[in-house]
Amino acid sequence: MKKSEPDDMGHFGIYGGRYVAETLMPVLKEVATAYEAAKQDPAFDAEFRRLLADYVGRPSPLYLAERLTESWGGAKIYLKREDLNHTGAHKVNNTLGQALLAKRMGKKRLMAETGAGQHGVATATVAALFGMECIVYMGEEDIRRQAPNVKRMELLGAEVVAVSSGTRTLKDAMSEALRAWVTLVESTFYVIGTVAGPHPYPAMVRDFQSVIGHETREQILAKEGRLPDLIVACVGGGSNAAGIFYPFMEDEDVALVGVEAGGYGLDSGQHAASIINGQVGVLHGTKTYVLQDAAGQIQNAHSISAGLDYPGVGPEHALWADLKRVRYCAITDDEALESFHELTTKEGIIPALESSHAVAEAKKRAAGMSADSVIVVNLSGRGDKDIDAVLEMTSSRTAEQPNYEVETGQI
Amino acid sequence: MNRIESTFDKLKAEGRKGLVGYLTAGDPDVATSEARMRTALDHGVDILEVGVPFSDPTADGPTIQAASFRALQSGMDLPQTLALIARLRADYAEVPIVIFGYLNPFFAYGYERFCRDAAAAGADALLVVDLPYEESEELRQHMRPVGLEFIPLIAPTTPPQRAATLLADAGGFVYYIMVTGVTGTSAAEAGDVQTHVERLRRATSLPIAVGFGVDSGAQARAVGEAAEAVVVGSALINAAREDRLAALVDDLRGALG
Numbered sequence: 025m026k027k028s029e030p031d032d033m034g035h036f037g038i039y040g041g042r043y044v045a046e047t048l049m050p051v052l053k054e055v056a057t058a059y060e061a062a063k064q065d066p067a068f069d070a071e072f073r074r075l076l077a078d079y080v081g082r083p084s085p086l087y088l089a090e091r092l093t094e095s096w097g098g099a100k101i102y103l104k105r106e107d108l109n110h111t112g113a114h115k116v117n118n119t120l121g122q123a124l125l126a127k128r129m130g131k132k133r134l135m136a137e138t139g140a141g142q143h144g145v146a147t148a149t150v151a152a153l154f155g156m157e158c159i160v161y162m163g164e165e166d167i168r169r170q171a172p173n174v175k176r177m178e179l180l181g182a183e184v185v186a187v188s189s190g191t192r193t194l195k196d197a198m199s200e201a202l203r204a205w206v207t208l209v210e211s212t213f214y215v216i217g218t219v220a221g222p223h224p225y226p227a228m229v230r231d232f233q234s235v236i237g238h239e240t241r242e243q244i245l246a247k248e249g250r251l252p253d254l255i256v257a258c259v260g261g262g263s264n265a266a267g268i269f270y271p272f273m274e275d276e277d278v279a280l281v282g283v284e285a286g287g288y289g290l291d292s293g294q295h296a297a298s299i300i301n302g303q304v305g306v307l308h309g310t311k312t313y314v315l316q317d318a319a320g321q322i323q324n325a326h327s328i329s330a331g332l333d334y335p336g337v338g339p340e341h342a343l344w345a346d347l348k349r350v351r352y353c354a355i356t357d358d359e360a361l362e363s364f365h366e367l368t369t370k371e372g373i374i375p376a377l378e379s380s381h382a383v384a385e386a387k388k389r390a391a392g393m394s395a396d397s398v399i400v401v402n403l404s405g406r407g408d409k410d411i412d413a414v415l416e417m418t419s420s421r422t423a424e425q426p427n428y429e430v431e432t433g434q435i
Numbered sequence: 436m437n438r439i440e441s442t443f444d445k446l447k448a449e450g451r452k453g454l455v456g457y458l459t460a461g462d463p464d465v466a467t468s469e470a471r472m473r474t475a476l477d478h479g480v481d482i483l484e485v486g487v488p489f490s491d492p493t494a495d496g497p498t499i500q501a502a503s504f505r506a507l508q509s510g511m512d513l514p515q516t517l518a519l520i521a522r523l524r525a526d527y528a529e530v531p532i533v534i535f536g537y538l539n540p541f542f543a544y545g546y547e548r549f550c551r552d553a554a555a556a557g558a559d560a561l562l563v564v565d566l567p568y569e570e571s572e573e574l575r576q577h578m579r580p581v582g583l584e585f586i587p588l589i590a591p592t593t594p595p596q597r598a599a600t601l602l603a604d605a606g607g608f609v610y611y612i613m614v615t616g617v618t619g620t621s622a623a624e625a626g627d628v629q630t631h632v633e634r635l636r637r638a639t640s641l642p643i644a645v646g647f648g649v650d651s652g653a654q655a656r657a658v659g660e661a662a663e664a665v666v667v668g669s670a671l672i673n674a675a676r677e678d679r680l681a682a683l684v685d686d687l688r689g690a691l692g
Contacts, residue, residue: 045494047590320543
């Protein structure tokens with residue numbers, strides 16, 4: 025499939041576009057124009073590459089997980105180690121690019137929304153690096169779930185604003201950030217953390233994250249002498265997935281699989297699988313698949329991982345889904361938690377709960393593939409932020425276990 | 436001549452400024468919101484904006500967010516909002532009614548069916564907060580055949596050339612957002628408003644209504660100096676919740692003539 029480029033208004037097929045209040049239209053055009061100019065400027069690219077190498081620590085390794093490969097008994101499993109980036113996830117690739125653009129535009133302050141806190145930390149980090157102010161909007165529920173990241177943002181000098189509307193998670197943080205941007209529009213650059221939101225963000229964030237896929241291509245060619253058979257990445261808004269998929273878009277032999285958060289299961293109504301179970305709608309400035317009721321009210325998403333807990337998805341993913349270039353599936357909270365533990369104990373790598381969804385899907389597929397086939401899993405982040413939550417959930421599940429067994433025995 | 440034109444003609448002939456009042460349909464329930472809208476009209480609101488509640492009102496401040504939330508909690512939806520408009524239309528034949536909302540509920544209902552049903556209920560115009568001009572054609576092609584006007588929003592950040600493009604294709608009246616901010620949170624300087632409105636005036640012959648952050652008669656008079664009408668929303672909701680809606684509308688009416 026040809027790589028998809030949006031039209032001037034940011035449409036990917038029927039998806040994308042700009043659905044925002046008039047107040048924000050001029051600034052979106054300003055950001056788009058500045059980004060187009062930056063893309064053409066070799067100095068911008070050179071500065072971005074230099075910081076990715078020396079500050080973020082790129083290229084991130086492509087690691088052959090031998091114990092996983094052996095234990096799953098099928099395809100060779102490679103992990104793209106975005107968890108080893110400075111700040112612990114892929115998010116910094118994008119915040120660095122956007123902060124450089126903000127600097128170029130003469131903006132003195134960055135603002136961001138965050139779910140798991142990874143994007144907030146990555147934004148606060150580059151704000152410190154460039155001597156800019158930083159405001160991060162975060163749902164109260166996520167502040168509770170991701171306390172260490174809140175502390176990190178504050179240490180980095182960011183102001184963390186607790187959002188208490190709605191479900192107090194990423195959706196509401198993004199709504200509040202859009203409201204705040206209307207007020208701060210003259211002075212502040214809005215660093216959106218995923219491939220969603222109004223144009224030019226979906227294409228711009230994808231471009232900054234594409235370093236993941238470009239590196240993966242070079243690395244797998246060096247190690248295996250060929251491209252992988254399958255690439256698996258988790259999808260909330262979809263930035264790590266877009267980043268690793270996009271450079272392989274025209275390689276029809278490379279299967280691409282996006283893993284949405286299945287929460288308590290797709291039938292439970294408690295999940296974040298916008299592509300699989302959503303309908304086309306308009307949310308946060310873009311037309312895409314959205315979890316909504318029949319009246320067009322946005323529904324609450326649920327996922328064990330705060331970073332996937334979002335009822336929409338990037339518009340380019342919606343197009344890829346329709347064209348069937350990328351296949352989307354869902355992994356439940358329990359499956360992700362199991363993979364979290366498996367990767368931790370078998371490889372000594374503690375993955376983010378978000379990335380654990382991709383690991384779980386790779387496991388399902390690996391066994392059915394031959395030993396000479398190759399899977400790349402985008403390990404988008406590390407799990408340090410999730411340790412308290414995982415211990416809490418694991419102990420509560422263990423406590424429930426005896427009851428469950430007794431009931432099963434009675435049947 | 437449509438209701439919006441005749442209303443502004445009448446206001447002009449009488450030397451008065453128009454009062455545009457916003458209330459959220461279904462806040463806190465259908466019957467109460469309908470009673471409040473009738474109170475507002477009986478006390479002199481010239482044009483009624485009926486807010487359609489949405490789960491994620493990204494351009495609204497705390498007051499309208501909360502109103503939207505209460506309305507959804509009570510089970511309010513678009514069909515009931517249209518039914519409410521039809522009941523108001525039966526008793527207020529001449530008052531322009533503007534449906535004010537976010538795009539997704541209209542999209543989910545289906546644009547063609549929505550426009551037909553809205554016009555049949557007696558609505559005169561749509562104001563869709565998160566639908567900028569560039570994305571509006573798909574909806575507007577269904578508005579034209581049923582005679583619904585598309586009210587353009589102009590912000591302080593809108594460059595003059597862009598304003599000219601938006602206004603060239605507009606109908607009804609122009610809604611000038613006086614502040615860069617969400618609804619109901621801050622007030623504008625009358626001088627700034629006048630400068631912007633005079634600039635808009637050169638690009639359109641449509642009446643201009645100014646809104647965002649107006650909460651008293653004195654303020655309405657100050658910012659409304661250069662315009663044909665003043666929009667009041669959050670302040671009406673707050674007043675209604677404190678049983679002083681009639682008093683506030685009387686105050687606004689008195690100030691605007």
